[in-house]
Amino acid sequence: MLFNSLSFVVFMIIVLILYYSPILNWPNKKRMLLISSYVFYGMWNPPLIILLWISTMIDWTAGKQLVKEKDQNRRKLWLLLSMSVNLGFLAFFKYGDFLLDNFIALANAIGFEYQPYKMDIILPMGISFYTFQTMSYTIDLYKKKIEPAKTFLDFALYVTFFPQLVAGPIVRSKDLITQFYTPKKATVKQFIWGLFLLTLGMFQKVVLADTFLSDTSDRVFAPDQVLNFIDAWTGTLAFSGQIFFDFAGYSTCAIGIALMLGIILPDNFMYPYASLGFSDLWKRWHISLSSWLKDYLYIPLGGNRYGITRMYAALMVTMLLGGLWHGAAWTFIVWGGLHGSYLILERLQRQYLPFKINSKNGIFLAFLTFTCVNITWVFFRAREFDTAWSMIKSMFFLNPDGEKILPGFDIIKVLTVIGLLFLCHWFMRNTNVKEVTSKMSPLSLGVVWAIMLFLITIAQGSGEQFIYFQF
Amino acid sequence: MNLKKSFFVAAIFAIVALTCWEFYWRAQGYHPELEDNKALWAVQRGKVNYASSKDIVLLGDSRMLFDLQLDAWEKETGIRPIQLASAGTTPLPAFHDLVENTDFSGTVLLSVHPGIFFSSTDETAFLWRRIKVRIDHYYDRTYAQKLNHFLDIPLQYTFTFLRSDDEEWTDDLNLKNLVNNIRVGNREGEPFPPFYRFQDIAIDRNTKMYDKVVTDTAFANSIIKVWMGDGGPPPEKEATMAYFLKDLEKFKSRGGRVISVRFPSSGGLLKGEEEAFPRKDFWDELKNRAEIPAYHYKDYAQLNSFYCPEWSHLSASDADTFTTELVKILKKDKVLIN
Numbered sequence: 146m147l148f149n150s151l152s153f154v155v156f157m158i159i160v161l162i163l164y165y166s167p168i169l170n171w172p173n174k175k176r177m178l179l180i181s182s183y184v185f186y187g188m189w190n191p192p193l194i195i196l197l198w199i200s201t202m203i204d205w206t207a208g209k210q211l212v213k214e215k216d217q218n219r220r221k222l223w224l225l226l227s228m229s230v231n232l233g234f235l236a237f238f239k240y241g242d243f244l245l246d247n248f249i250a251l252a253n254a255i256g257f258e259y260q261p262y263k264m265d266i267i268l269p270m271g272i273s274f275y276t277f278q279t280m281s282y283t284i285d286l287y288k289k290k291i292e293p294a295k296t297f298l299d300f301a302l303y304v305t306f307f308p309q310l311v312a313g314p315i316v317r318s319k320d321l322i323t324q325f326y327t328p329k330k331a332t333v334k335q336f337i338w339g340l341f342l343l344t345l346g347m348f349q350k351v352v353l354a355d356t357f358l359s360d361t362s363d364r365v366f367a368p369d370q371v372l373n374f375i376d377a378w379t380g381t382l383a384f385s386g387q388i389f390f391d392f393a394g395y396s397t398c399a400i401g402i403a404l405m406l407g408i409i410l411p412d413n414f415m416y417p418y419a420s421l422g423f424s425d426l427w428k429r430w431h432i433s434l435s436s437w438l439k440d441y442l443y444i445p446l447g448g449n450r451y452g453i454t455r456m457y458a459a460l461m462v463t464m465l466l467g468g469l470w471h472g473a474a475w476t477f478i479v480w481g482g483l484h485g486s487y488l489i490l491e492r493l494q495r496q497y498l499p500f501k502i503n504s505k506n507g508i509f510l511a512f513l514t515f516t517c518v519n520i521t522w523v524f525f526r527a528r529e530f531d532t533a534w535s536m537i538k539s540m541f542f543l544n545p546d547g548e549k550i551l552p553g554f555d556i557i558k559v560l561t562v563i564g565l566l567f568l569c570h571w572f573m574r575n576t577n578v579k580e581v582t583s584k585m586s587p588l589s590l591g592v593v594w595a596i597m598l599f600l601i602t603i604a605q606g607s608g609e610q611f612i613y614f615q616f
Numbered sequence: 617m618n619l620k621k622s623f624f625v626a627a628i629f630a631i632v633a634l635t636c637w638e639f640y641w642r643a644q645g646y647h648p649e650l651e652d653n654k655a656l657w658a659v660q661r662g663k664v665n666y667a668s669s670k671d672i673v674l675l676g677d678s679r680m681l682f683d684l685q686l687d688a689w690e691k692e693t694g695i696r697p698i699q700l701a702s703a704g705t706t707p708l709p710a711f712h713d714l715v716e717n718t719d720f721s722g723t724v725l726l727s728v729h730p731g732i733f734f735s736s737t738d739e740t741a742f743l744w745r746r747i748k749v750r751i752d753h754y755y756d757r758t759y760a761q762k763l764n765h766f767l768d769i770p771l772q773y774t775f776t777f778l779r780s781d782d783e784e785w786t787d788d789l790n791l792k793n794l795v796n797n798i799r800v801g802n803r804e805g806e807p808f809p810p811f812y813r814f815q816d817i818a819i820d821r822n823t824k825m826y827d828k829v830v831t832d833t834a835f836a837n838s839i840i841k842v843w844m845g846d847g848g849p850p851p852e853k854e855a856t857m858a859y860f861l862k863d864l865e866k867f868k869s870r871g872g873r874v875i876s877v878r879f880p881s882s883g884g885l886l887k888g889e890e891e892a893f894p895r896k897d898f899w900d901e902l903k904n905r906a907e908i909p910a911y912h913y914k915d916y917a918q919l920n921s922f923y924c925p926e927w928s929h930l931s932a933s934d935a936d937t938f939t940t941e942l943v944k945i946l947k948k949d950k951v952l953i954n
Contacts, residue, residue: 146760151767153760188760337619344626356792553801587618591625598630603637603777604791 146188148343148398149351156185157402164406171328175298178406182307186270193269196234201304203230204279205297211286212293220287227283231276239273241266243473271311273470277437279304282318284441291319299325308402312395314413314433321408329407338579341594342401345578348597349394356604357562358387361555368532373547377539379556381519382563384526389418389566392431415577418518419511419570421502423487426514438467457492461485471525476533480524487517511571634777641776641789650772652703652817653782655765658754660821663698664714669722669871670695675710676727678703679879682815682929684725686822688939693952697725699821703783705747706732708859713751715863721871723952728876728902728910730893734851737859741849769819779813786810809841814926824932829925839926843885851893857902864906875951876903877942878912880919885927909951913938916945 146153160181164174187194207227214220236244245261252259282303285291294300303322309315331339365372365380372380396413403410413433420426427435446459461482468481502510520537527533539547573581582590650656664673672695674680680701690696700710707726714720727733735743753761772778779789786797799807812835817823829836864874878899881889893899895912903910913919918941922934930938946952 150760150764151771152763155763155767188763189758191759334619337623340623341619352791356795360792360796549803551804552799552807553803554798556803557800558795587621588625590619591622592629594622594626595629595633598626599633599637600791602630602634603789605778605780 146185148395148402149347152188156181156188161405165330172298174328175302175325178307179298179302179305182302182305182310185307186305186310189270190267193267196238196269196272197275197305200231200234200276200279201301203227204283204304205294205300207283208286208293208300211283224283224287228280231280234269234272235276238266238269240469240473274313274315275304275310277434277470278315281315281437281441285318291317294318294322295326306403306408308399308406308408309410312392312399313431314396314399314410315437316410316433320411324408331405331407335407336405339401339404339406341582342397342404342578344401344594344597344601346394346397346399346401347601349390349397351604352597352600353562354387354390354394357558358383358390361551361559362387362526364550366526366528366532366536368529370550371535371544371547372539373544373549374539374542375556376547376549376551377536377544378519379551379559381523381526381536381540383559385418385515385519385522386559386563386566388522388525389414412577416570416573418515418567419574420514421507421510422491422514423484423517424491426518427484427488434467434470438463438470442466457489460488460492464488474528476524476527476530479530479533480521483521483524487521508571511574512567515567637777638775641779646776646779646787646789648773648776649779649813650769650817650819651781652821652823654750654753655757655761655768656817656819656821657700657702657750658757659765660698660700661713661751661754664700664718664720667698667720667722671720671722672697673714673720673722673724674699674701674727675707675714675724676701677705677707677729677732679729679881679929680725680727680877681821681823682825683879683935683938684727684877684942685824685932685935685939686820688936689943692940692943692947696820699823701727702747702750704732704743705750706735706741706743706856707747708733708737708856708863709744709747709751711860711867712863715867715872719870721867723873723875724867726874726876728878728899730851730878730898731848731889733860733902734853734856734893734898735848736852737855738852743848781813783811783813785813787812809845810838811842812838814839824935825925825929827932830931836926839928840883840885843926843928844888851898853898853901857905860902861906864908873951874906874908875946876906876908876910878910878914880913880922880924880930880938881928882924883927885924909946909949911942911945916941918945 146156160178163169163177163181169177183194183197186197204227207223210223211220214223242265249259249261282291282294282300286293294303299322302325303316303318306316306321362380362384365376366384393414400410400412411433413431415429415432417426417430420429443459443463446462447455448459449456464481464485465478466481468477468479468484471477471480500506520540523536523540524533527536535544538544585593667673672689672693674684674697678701681699681703684697684699684701686696686699701707702710711724711726714724732743735741738744739748777789779787780793781788784793786793814826814829814835815823816826829839867874899910899912911919913922919938922930922938925931929935943952
């Protein structure tokens, strides 16, 4: 079920009525939330709920054993079971076709004719999110960093909680499970703020991403065309905005919906397009994933504990796998590789060419970072390497006779939206929406809110997928 | 921060703005209309699974959609056909789907518009892709999408500002279309001529041309301009014929019947069609090779007296008469089984 759909409006109204009705006590409210979460997921493809159940059962059992078991080798085996099941699901459902295709290509390259049937595996929605979330639970238990969930219900709800089930934020158990222990009820202020965040998230997704930017990006990234410099940059900027508004919009909706139930989810985006360098970017973009990768991949790989070379290797492996997490294609791996390279170059710059960031060079640095990020988005968005290369060439003036395919107004529209996005991120980088709105008069906030509601309604989101559902 | 106050201000302002927006568009002459979208098509496609051998399925392009009126057909035969024709699409994929994925053994009434029917068997071709999207949606639609469609219908019947369509008409009222209609300069060359919606569609996809097309020549001319804009790629006669005949053989072998119809066209469009697709090379050859009842409007005085106001489709009242006359001919020839 999509947040920007009529079915979700009906679903949410029913959930809220049940949640705030006095007939249910807290455990029953949690049961209701759990069942609602399965309905939310099953409205897309009911049989795939079984994967959620398997993941939940295995990790609950492994978690209990990790707490009970004293023998370190046996504890390792329980952790291995949990990780094998979750990563096994990912490997089969998300990377099955990719692995097979590469195996065939390799076999054919060495002269071995092998042509098996295509598996055409369905990618279960949100599998990358809930498997990472539930793995963090068993890993943290293994490291004795957290207490186990008190009841199976609390744990199952943690794995399945519908606001963040399919596209994050990826929440750590200590931040969410503990909230389920005591009855939760949003205050009137929290409820209305949740509604505001839901509106803001919808506005980002339906109006900014889908209405203003998606068509331009789709047109420019269509295969088999050689584009003019302006068209290539406009399309890339459009995608840059689209993916931010799409994903940040989803996270904002998720945070708002959870808040309407009295549950607090962490921020997932902090104005990333005004980042001062790439370390800063990854503290601001998809924060829940980057912190997951740091804690469960980069640090176990050695982090910065074993010298510079090992640190760079750990950084690169983390970013390459981070790229692969986003999709089963070599273009995503290149995207991750570029980010890894940027991070390494930034560390080298800090070591050999250090300089102080001030208000004068800050915006220039933010703009430079944003420009470099845009180059990586080309590989992220293009389905084929040929398309990506052609785009990159156009962006660097190497296709002087490139086609002009975008209407003049499209270019103005995209540059205006992205220009405002960049400036907004720059001015908001040290504050947040709550702080800014708290300085506004109730009337002005109400008018801004009304404008967003009006535009969402007349944009009529046709229920297009959120981009991050496919990851 | 007084959030309660902001909330009420937002709710009141949004309701007032939307009410004004709705009345503005009504004042411009628009009215609430159903979308002819993939969800509406998929509901009709679902009916084929429960259809009996007495049922009729309509396949083809917009000529079948406009010119064959379900009410008139039902009045004459007692059976309401299932309308699966889809504007600007070849009927081949939908017929293939019917043959391969259903047990349907009733009658298929097939619009043979040579420029479209013989266009291509390439799955990426425009006329093929458009119907394939709808067929795929029928199989892939989720429970949430079914519920969305069910909830959306009453809203489409109520609000003019929701006017939108898969066709992406120039006068769709969604924000994306309103923004995309803004033009600055002529950077990408001559734009496609404006294509305004010119029909109403009912919940069972019975489609009627707006009266405005008949009464407003300038409006009709704007549509003619679209038809005359692009001749399309050269036909793939042998490939399309072979594709159709293979499916036809299988359909016939399980007792299914196909009746082909060539609906009227007029003016310069008819002239162009006759030049590009000579009757003996396309229509007659298909008729002979398929060995199915085939009705070309020019062969019957009752069907040959209509003028298409925008050269390609019949007005609503003419479509009623055309359907009634066609059924009478089919009955007389005993090709309809009741």
